[in-house]
Amino acid sequence: xxxxxxxxxxxxxxxxxxxxxxxxxxxxxxDFRPTGTFANNxxxxxxxxxxxxxxxxxxxxxxxxxTVFAIDGAGNIATGDSLPGVPLVGVDxxxxxxxxxxxxxxxxxxTEAAPGLNVTVSTGAAYTTNGSSRTLRCIVAxxxxxxxxxxxxxxxxxxxxxxxxxxxxxxxxxxSSTIPTFSATAPTLIIARVVTGVSTVTSITDxxxxxxxxxxxxxxxxxxxxxxxGAVVKxxxxxxxxxxxxxxxxxxxxxxxxxxxxASADTTVLVASGGTLHxxxxxxxxxxxxxWAGATGTVGNASPVPVSGSVxxxxxSSLTTGSSSRPSVLLRVAPETSxxx
Numbered sequence: 453x454x455x456x457x458x459x460x461x462x463x464x465x466x467x468x469x470x471x472x473x474x475x476x477x478x479x480x481x482x483d484f485r486p487t488g489t490f491a492n493n494x495x496x497x498x499x500x501x502x503x504x505x506x507x508x509x510x511x512x513x514x515x516x517x518x519t520v521f522a523i524d525g526a527g528n529i530a531t532g533d534s535l536p537g538v539p540l541v542g543v544d545x546x547x548x549x550x551x552x553x554x555x556x557x558x559x560x561x562x563t564e565a566a567p568g569l570n571v572t573v574s575t576g577a578a579y580t581t582n583g584s585s586r587t588l589r590c591i592v593a594x595x596x597x598x599x600x601x602x603x604x605x606x607x608x609x610x611x612x613x614x615x616x617x618x619x620x621x622x623x624x625x626x627x628s629s630t631i632p633t634f635s636a637t638a639p640t641l642i643i644a645r646v647v648t649g650v651s652t653v654t655s656i657t658d659x660x661x662x663x664x665x666x667x668x669x670x671x672x673x674x675x676x677x678x679x680x681x682g683a684v685v686k687x688x689x690x691x692x693x694x695x696x697x698x699x700x701x702x703x704x705x706x707x708x709x710x711x712x713x714x715a716s717a718d719t720t721v722l723v724a725s726g727g728t729l730h731x732x733x734x735x736x737x738x739x740x741x742x743x744w745a746g747a748t749g750t751v752g753n754a755s756p757v758p759v760s761g762s763v764x765x766x767x768x769s770s771l772t773t774g775s776s777s778r779p780s781v782l783l784r785v786a787p788e789t790s791x792x793x
Contacts, residue, residue: 666727697749
Protein backbone atom coordinates (compact mmCIF):
# COMPACT_ATOMS: atom_id res chain seq x y z
CA UNK A 453 0.00 0.00 0.00
CA UNK A 454 1.81 3.11 -1.24
CA UNK A 455 0.62 6.69 -0.83
CA UNK A 456 2.33 8.94 -3.34
CA UNK A 457 0.60 12.13 -2.11
CA UNK A 458 1.49 15.08 -4.26
CA UNK A 459 4.60 13.44 -5.70
CA UNK A 460 4.85 14.62 -9.33
CA UNK A 461 7.81 12.57 -10.60
CA UNK A 462 7.98 8.98 -11.82
CA UNK A 463 7.99 6.28 -9.16
CA UNK A 464 9.74 3.89 -11.56
CA UNK A 465 11.42 4.73 -14.86
CA UNK A 466 13.38 1.98 -16.66
CA UNK A 467 15.36 2.58 -19.82
CA UNK A 468 17.48 0.48 -22.15
CA UNK A 469 20.29 2.50 -23.78
CA UNK A 470 18.16 5.62 -23.44
CA UNK A 471 14.88 4.13 -24.68
CA UNK A 472 11.91 3.99 -22.33
CA UNK A 473 10.88 0.49 -21.40
CA UNK A 474 8.70 0.90 -18.31
CA UNK A 475 7.35 3.99 -16.55
CA UNK A 476 5.14 4.12 -13.47
CA UNK A 477 4.14 7.66 -12.61
CA UNK A 478 4.11 9.16 -9.15
CA UNK A 479 0.33 8.85 -9.12
CA UNK A 480 0.66 5.14 -9.77
CA UNK A 481 -2.00 5.30 -12.46
CA UNK A 482 -0.07 4.88 -15.70
CA ASP A 483 2.58 2.64 -17.13
CA PHE A 484 4.39 2.71 -20.44
CA ARG A 485 5.54 -0.38 -22.34
CA PRO A 486 6.32 0.39 -26.00
CA THR A 487 5.81 -3.14 -27.29
CA GLY A 488 2.84 -3.96 -25.07
CA THR A 489 4.76 -6.80 -23.37
CA PHE A 490 7.82 -7.08 -21.22
CA ALA A 491 11.00 -7.49 -23.25
CA ASN A 492 12.21 -11.10 -23.19
CA ASN A 493 9.42 -11.91 -20.70
CA UNK A 494 11.31 -10.07 -17.96
CA UNK A 495 9.73 -7.39 -15.80
CA UNK A 496 13.21 -6.03 -15.12
CA UNK A 497 15.87 -6.74 -17.72
CA UNK A 498 19.52 -5.72 -17.32
CA UNK A 499 21.92 -6.27 -20.20
CA UNK A 500 25.67 -6.26 -19.78
CA UNK A 501 25.92 -3.64 -22.54
CA UNK A 502 23.81 -1.32 -20.39
CA UNK A 503 26.11 -1.64 -17.36
CA UNK A 504 29.54 -0.05 -17.29
CA UNK A 505 32.63 -2.26 -17.08
CA UNK A 506 32.78 -1.74 -13.32
CA UNK A 507 29.02 -1.63 -12.73
CA UNK A 508 26.63 -4.10 -11.14
CA UNK A 509 23.08 -5.16 -12.01
CA UNK A 510 22.37 -5.45 -8.28
CA UNK A 511 24.36 -3.99 -5.44
CA UNK A 512 23.75 -4.15 -1.69
CA UNK A 513 25.64 -1.82 0.62
CA UNK A 514 25.88 -1.64 4.39
CA UNK A 515 25.31 1.49 6.46
CA UNK A 516 28.87 2.61 5.74
CA UNK A 517 28.35 2.50 2.00
CA UNK A 518 30.51 -0.61 1.52
CA THR A 519 29.24 -3.11 -1.04
CA VAL A 520 28.64 -6.42 0.73
CA PHE A 521 26.82 -8.28 -2.05
CA ALA A 522 26.63 -7.73 -5.79
CA ILE A 523 25.50 -9.31 -9.04
CA ASP A 524 27.52 -7.91 -11.92
CA GLY A 525 26.21 -7.13 -15.38
CA ALA A 526 27.11 -10.61 -16.61
CA GLY A 527 24.98 -12.23 -13.91
CA ASN A 528 27.87 -13.46 -11.78
CA ILE A 529 27.26 -13.42 -8.03
CA ALA A 530 29.90 -11.65 -5.97
CA THR A 531 29.78 -13.21 -2.53
CA GLY A 532 30.06 -10.53 0.11
CA ASP A 533 31.90 -10.65 3.39
CA SER A 534 28.55 -10.34 5.18
CA LEU A 535 27.57 -13.90 4.21
CA PRO A 536 27.90 -16.35 7.12
CA GLY A 537 30.13 -19.39 7.43
CA VAL A 538 33.17 -20.47 5.44
CA PRO A 539 33.47 -18.31 2.27
CA LEU A 540 32.57 -19.95 -1.02
CA VAL A 541 35.93 -20.93 -2.49
CA GLY A 542 37.25 -23.44 -5.03
CA VAL A 543 37.28 -24.23 -8.74
CA ASP A 544 33.89 -24.03 -10.48
CA UNK A 545 33.30 -27.53 -11.87
CA UNK A 546 30.59 -26.16 -14.16
CA UNK A 547 33.21 -24.32 -16.21
CA UNK A 548 36.02 -25.19 -18.59
CA UNK A 549 35.72 -26.82 -21.99
CA UNK A 550 34.30 -30.04 -20.49
CA UNK A 551 31.93 -29.48 -17.60
CA UNK A 552 32.46 -31.89 -14.71
CA UNK A 553 35.95 -33.04 -15.81
CA UNK A 554 38.15 -33.31 -12.70
CA UNK A 555 41.14 -35.13 -14.17
CA UNK A 556 42.10 -34.10 -17.74
CA UNK A 557 43.28 -30.88 -19.36
CA UNK A 558 39.74 -30.35 -20.69
CA UNK A 559 38.61 -29.65 -17.13
CA UNK A 560 38.61 -26.21 -15.48
CA UNK A 561 41.91 -24.56 -14.50
CA UNK A 562 44.04 -27.62 -15.20
CA THR A 563 47.78 -26.87 -15.06
CA GLU A 564 50.04 -28.78 -17.45
CA ALA A 565 53.64 -28.53 -18.57
CA ALA A 566 54.50 -26.56 -21.70
CA PRO A 567 57.83 -26.46 -23.59
CA GLY A 568 60.73 -25.08 -21.59
CA LEU A 569 60.11 -23.41 -18.25
CA ASN A 570 56.40 -22.83 -18.83
CA VAL A 571 53.04 -24.16 -17.75
CA THR A 572 49.62 -23.67 -19.30
CA VAL A 573 46.39 -23.21 -17.33
CA SER A 574 43.19 -24.21 -19.09
CA THR A 575 40.03 -22.14 -19.25
CA GLY A 576 37.60 -22.18 -16.35
CA ALA A 577 36.22 -20.27 -13.40
CA ALA A 578 36.88 -20.14 -9.67
CA TYR A 579 35.71 -18.59 -6.43
CA THR A 580 38.64 -16.92 -4.72
CA THR A 581 39.81 -13.74 -3.01
CA ASN A 582 39.39 -10.39 -4.71
CA GLY A 583 42.72 -9.36 -3.22
CA SER A 584 41.18 -7.80 -0.11
CA SER A 585 38.23 -8.84 2.03
CA ARG A 586 35.85 -10.79 -0.22
CA THR A 587 35.60 -13.83 -2.47
CA LEU A 588 34.38 -13.45 -6.04
CA ARG A 589 33.72 -15.69 -9.00
CA CYS A 590 36.30 -15.03 -11.71
CA ILE A 591 36.88 -16.31 -15.24
CA VAL A 592 39.93 -17.53 -17.16
CA ALA A 593 38.48 -17.03 -20.64
CA UNK A 594 41.44 -18.32 -22.66
CA UNK A 595 44.19 -20.85 -22.04
CA UNK A 596 46.97 -18.97 -20.23
CA UNK A 597 50.76 -19.49 -20.28
CA UNK A 598 52.86 -18.82 -17.17
CA UNK A 599 56.66 -18.57 -17.33
CA UNK A 600 58.68 -19.85 -14.38
CA UNK A 601 62.27 -19.44 -13.19
CA UNK A 602 64.70 -22.34 -13.44
CA UNK A 603 65.35 -24.67 -10.49
CA UNK A 604 62.44 -23.36 -8.43
CA UNK A 605 59.17 -24.25 -6.70
CA UNK A 606 56.19 -22.07 -7.47
CA UNK A 607 52.53 -22.07 -6.38
CA UNK A 608 50.02 -21.15 -9.10
CA UNK A 609 47.55 -18.77 -7.43
CA UNK A 610 44.18 -17.54 -8.64
CA UNK A 611 42.77 -14.18 -7.56
CA UNK A 612 39.68 -12.31 -8.70
CA UNK A 613 41.21 -8.84 -8.90
CA UNK A 614 41.23 -8.67 -12.69
CA UNK A 615 39.25 -6.30 -14.89
CA UNK A 616 35.54 -6.89 -15.56
CA UNK A 617 34.79 -8.05 -19.11
CA UNK A 618 31.84 -9.57 -20.93
CA UNK A 619 32.52 -12.93 -19.23
CA UNK A 620 32.52 -11.46 -15.72
CA UNK A 621 35.42 -10.64 -13.42
CA UNK A 622 38.71 -11.85 -14.88
CA UNK A 623 41.00 -14.13 -12.86
CA UNK A 624 44.59 -13.12 -12.32
CA UNK A 625 47.01 -16.07 -12.45
CA UNK A 626 50.40 -15.79 -10.79
CA UNK A 627 53.37 -17.94 -9.78
CA SER A 628 54.19 -17.30 -6.13
CA SER A 629 57.40 -18.44 -4.47
CA THR A 630 55.56 -18.79 -1.15
CA ILE A 631 52.13 -19.84 0.07
CA PRO A 632 49.96 -16.71 0.39
CA THR A 633 49.07 -15.52 3.88
CA PHE A 634 45.85 -17.19 5.00
CA SER A 635 42.70 -15.06 5.14
CA ALA A 636 39.61 -16.42 6.89
CA THR A 637 37.25 -14.15 4.92
CA ALA A 638 39.00 -14.15 1.56
CA PRO A 639 41.22 -17.23 1.09
CA THR A 640 43.56 -17.38 -1.91
CA LEU A 641 43.07 -20.40 -4.16
CA ILE A 642 46.17 -22.38 -5.18
CA ILE A 643 45.56 -24.73 -8.12
CA ALA A 644 49.04 -26.28 -8.52
CA ARG A 645 52.53 -26.63 -7.07
CA VAL A 646 55.13 -26.60 -9.86
CA VAL A 647 58.78 -27.65 -9.61
CA THR A 648 61.25 -26.77 -12.36
CA GLY A 649 64.72 -27.99 -13.26
CA VAL A 650 67.38 -26.20 -15.23
CA SER A 651 65.40 -26.04 -18.46
CA THR A 652 62.08 -27.88 -18.04
CA VAL A 653 59.17 -28.42 -15.67
CA THR A 654 59.86 -31.56 -13.65
CA SER A 655 56.63 -32.00 -11.66
CA ILE A 656 53.17 -30.51 -11.22
CA THR A 657 51.18 -31.31 -8.10
CA ASP A 658 47.50 -30.67 -8.78
CA UNK A 659 45.94 -28.99 -5.71
CA UNK A 660 42.52 -28.13 -7.10
CA UNK A 661 39.32 -28.71 -5.21
CA UNK A 662 35.81 -27.92 -6.38
CA UNK A 663 33.39 -25.42 -4.89
CA UNK A 664 30.30 -27.05 -3.44
CA UNK A 665 31.82 -30.54 -3.49
CA UNK A 666 33.94 -30.40 -0.34
CA UNK A 667 33.26 -30.06 3.37
CA UNK A 668 35.60 -27.33 4.58
CA UNK A 669 36.46 -26.50 8.18
CA UNK A 670 38.66 -23.89 9.81
CA UNK A 671 41.41 -25.84 11.58
CA UNK A 672 44.38 -24.65 13.65
CA UNK A 673 47.93 -25.47 12.58
CA UNK A 674 51.20 -24.93 14.37
CA UNK A 675 53.01 -21.70 13.51
CA UNK A 676 56.60 -21.82 12.36
CA UNK A 677 56.15 -24.00 9.27
CA UNK A 678 54.00 -23.68 6.15
CA UNK A 679 51.20 -26.17 5.46
CA UNK A 680 50.69 -26.76 1.76
CA UNK A 681 47.40 -27.42 -0.05
CA GLY A 682 47.05 -31.10 -0.87
CA ALA A 683 48.81 -32.22 2.30
CA VAL A 684 47.24 -35.07 4.26
CA VAL A 685 46.94 -34.07 7.89
CA LYS A 686 46.26 -35.92 11.13
CA UNK A 687 44.79 -34.83 14.42
CA UNK A 688 47.23 -33.36 16.90
CA UNK A 689 46.64 -35.44 20.01
CA UNK A 690 48.15 -32.82 22.31
CA UNK A 691 46.26 -29.64 21.31
CA UNK A 692 42.54 -29.25 20.59
CA UNK A 693 41.40 -28.47 17.03
CA UNK A 694 44.90 -28.65 15.58
CA UNK A 695 46.29 -30.75 12.76
CA UNK A 696 49.80 -31.63 11.61
CA UNK A 697 51.05 -33.44 8.50
CA UNK A 698 50.91 -37.22 8.68
CA UNK A 699 54.28 -38.78 9.46
CA UNK A 700 53.84 -42.49 8.78
CA UNK A 701 51.91 -44.93 6.64
CA UNK A 702 48.72 -46.30 8.21
CA UNK A 703 48.47 -43.24 10.41
CA UNK A 704 45.38 -43.97 12.48
CA UNK A 705 44.80 -40.27 13.23
CA UNK A 706 44.49 -39.13 9.59
CA UNK A 707 41.88 -36.38 9.46
CA UNK A 708 41.64 -34.93 5.95
CA UNK A 709 43.36 -32.98 3.19
CA UNK A 710 44.39 -29.31 3.25
CA UNK A 711 42.34 -27.27 0.76
CA UNK A 712 43.64 -23.76 1.54
CA UNK A 713 47.08 -23.86 3.11
CA UNK A 714 48.86 -21.41 5.33
CA ALA A 715 52.20 -19.62 5.35
CA SER A 716 54.74 -20.22 8.08
CA ALA A 717 53.35 -17.55 10.42
CA ASP A 718 49.69 -18.54 9.93
CA THR A 719 47.85 -20.47 12.60
CA THR A 720 44.68 -21.34 10.63
CA VAL A 721 44.00 -23.29 7.42
CA LEU A 722 40.96 -24.73 5.62
CA VAL A 723 40.85 -28.53 5.69
CA ALA A 724 38.53 -30.80 3.69
CA SER A 725 37.18 -33.63 5.82
CA GLY A 726 34.74 -34.72 3.13
CA GLY A 727 34.31 -34.43 -0.63
CA THR A 728 36.51 -34.74 -3.72
CA LEU A 729 39.86 -33.00 -4.10
CA HIS A 730 43.48 -33.59 -5.05
CA UNK A 731 46.05 -34.78 -2.52
CA UNK A 732 49.82 -35.02 -2.68
CA UNK A 733 50.85 -38.65 -3.26
CA UNK A 734 54.62 -38.09 -3.28
CA UNK A 735 56.38 -40.83 -5.22
CA UNK A 736 53.94 -43.59 -4.25
CA UNK A 737 51.03 -45.01 -6.20
CA UNK A 738 48.05 -45.33 -3.83
CA UNK A 739 45.67 -48.25 -3.84
CA UNK A 740 42.25 -47.19 -5.03
CA UNK A 741 40.44 -49.06 -2.26
CA UNK A 742 41.81 -46.79 0.47
CA UNK A 743 44.29 -43.94 0.19
CA TRP A 744 46.24 -44.44 3.40
CA ALA A 745 48.08 -41.58 5.01
CA GLY A 746 51.71 -41.75 3.95
CA ALA A 747 54.94 -40.13 5.04
CA THR A 748 55.26 -36.35 5.53
CA GLY A 749 51.75 -35.40 4.53
CA THR A 750 51.41 -37.56 1.44
CA VAL A 751 49.03 -40.35 0.49
CA GLY A 752 50.67 -43.73 1.00
CA ASN A 753 50.25 -47.27 -0.31
CA ALA A 754 50.61 -49.51 2.73
CA SER A 755 48.67 -52.75 3.14
CA PRO A 756 47.50 -53.06 6.73
CA VAL A 757 46.32 -56.31 8.21
CA PRO A 758 43.88 -55.23 10.92
CA VAL A 759 42.64 -57.41 13.73
CA SER A 760 39.28 -58.95 12.85
CA GLY A 761 36.45 -56.56 13.66
CA SER A 762 38.68 -53.51 14.21
CA VAL A 763 38.27 -50.18 12.47
CA UNK A 764 41.21 -48.70 10.60
CA UNK A 765 41.10 -44.95 9.96
CA UNK A 766 42.07 -43.65 6.55
CA UNK A 767 41.63 -40.54 4.44
CA UNK A 768 39.40 -41.90 1.69
CA SER A 769 39.29 -43.57 -1.70
CA SER A 770 41.75 -42.73 -4.47
CA LEU A 771 39.98 -42.17 -7.80
CA THR A 772 43.18 -41.83 -9.85
CA THR A 773 46.86 -42.81 -9.64
CA GLY A 774 49.87 -40.54 -9.27
CA SER A 775 53.24 -40.39 -11.01
CA SER A 776 56.60 -38.73 -10.51
CA SER A 777 55.69 -35.93 -12.94
CA ARG A 778 52.18 -35.47 -11.47
CA PRO A 779 52.51 -36.52 -7.81
CA SER A 780 48.88 -36.06 -6.82
CA VAL A 781 45.74 -38.16 -6.84
CA LEU A 782 42.07 -37.30 -6.93
CA LEU A 783 40.72 -38.37 -3.58
CA ARG A 784 37.23 -38.94 -2.25
CA VAL A 785 37.76 -37.91 1.35
CA ALA A 786 35.80 -39.83 3.97
CA PRO A 787 37.63 -40.02 7.32
CA GLU A 788 37.24 -42.92 9.73
CA THR A 789 36.40 -45.36 6.95
CA SER A 790 36.13 -48.98 8.00
CA UNK A 791 38.69 -51.25 6.40
CA UNK A 792 37.13 -53.73 3.96
CA UNK A 793 39.58 -56.49 2.99
